[in-house]
Amino acid sequence: MVREPLTPEQIARGHLLGRLLREARGRRTMVDVAHQAGISVETLRKIEGGRxxxxxxxxxxxxxDALDLSLDDLLRRLHDVPAIAV
Structure with missing residues (x-):
């Protein structure tokens, strides 16, 4: 199965998601958040960087959940802020 290329809007939304999660992380380390979320630090780094x-x-x-961030709030923020093209 071939994966369709992502649209510019999907790529921009991924960057926005990464930025929102990075901002929500605040002063906490990536190691702390990744450990609490049960994912690798590299995965968190890639998501926050929009990769x-x-x-x-x-x-x-x-x-x-690790950031005590509501998924509803995160979704609302993703839709309320216009995605900036990268």
Missing amino acids: IPTPAFFTVAAIA
């Missing part, structure tokens, strides 16, 4: 523009739902849910 994984469409991370798995359960990965985002685990990160949001």
Whole structure:
């Protein structure tokens, strides 16, 4: 099965998701958040950097839980802020 290329909007939304998660992490270390979310630091780094523009739902849910961030709030913020093209 061939994966369709991502649209510019999907790529921009991935960068926005990464920025929102990075901001929510605040002063906490990537190591701390990744450990609490049960993912690798490299995965968190790639998501925050927008290099994984469409991370798995359960990965985002685990990160949001580790950050005490509501998925509803995260989704609202993703839709309220216009995505900036990269």
